[in-house]
Structures are given as C-alpha cells and as structure tokens.
Amino acid sequence: MAKNFPVNPKHPERICWGCDLYCPAKSLACGNGSERTMHPAEMFGEDWHVPGDWGLDAVITTDKVVDDFQSLPDDALL
Incomplete structure (x- = not known):
C-alpha cells in the first residue's frame, strides 16, 4: 500500500520528497541526486494542490494544418 x-507538512525542508522513502534531508538513501527534492508546497505555495490558474498561457487551438514545406525554397527539398 x-x-x-x-498536502502541507509542518517542516517540508527536513525531508527529501523525491521518492517513497522520504529520507531525512541530510541522509539521502536512494541516490536521487546530491540535493533533496523539494515538496510542492515549498515551490508553489500552500495552495499548490488546488486547481486553478497556475500562470500558464491558454492553449491556442485551430483547425488549420501547418505546411512545413510552404516556407522552404524549392531547391531545399532536393
């Protein structure tokens, strides 16, 4: 299991969050690198798990097909 x-641990800086071992930050056992992996709350704030605006631009959708060869000169395809 x-x-x-x-979601919001009291002291996330004390643990490496890179795998399921949750090693102490000063005693990494899994070889997950030389530094500990930060908890998402440390990087994104306490509301990291709440869906919403994460500062990403909206995806532009279109029904037009891009023709990659249209911008190339005729002799470039030889």
Missing part, C-alpha cells in the same frame, strides 16, 4: 502524500 502506498503512503499518503502530505
């Missing part, structure tokens, strides 16, 4: 992932 998988461990529950804490």
Whole structure:
C-alpha cells in the first residue's frame, strides 16, 4: 500500500520528497541526486494542490494544418 502524500507538512525542508522513502534531508538513501527534492508546497505555495490558474498561457487551438514545406525554397527539398 502506498503512503499518503502530505498536502502541507509542518517542516517540508527536513525531508527529501523525491521518492517513497522520504529520507531525512541530510541522509539521502536512494541516490536521487546530491540535493533533496523539494515538496510542492515549498515551490508553489500552500495552495499548490488546488486547481486553478497556475500562470500558464491558454492553449491556442485551430483547425488549420501547418505546411512545413510552404516556407522552404524549392531547391531545399532536393
């Protein structure tokens, strides 16, 4: 059974969040690199798990097909 992932832990800086081992930050056992992986709350704030505006631009959708060869000169295809 998988461990529950804490949404907002009290001291996220004390643990590496890179795998399911949750190693102490000063004793990395999994070899997940030389630095610990930060908790999402440390990077994105306490409301990291709430869906909403994450600062991403809206995706532009279109029904037009892009023709990659249209912008190339005729002799470039030889």
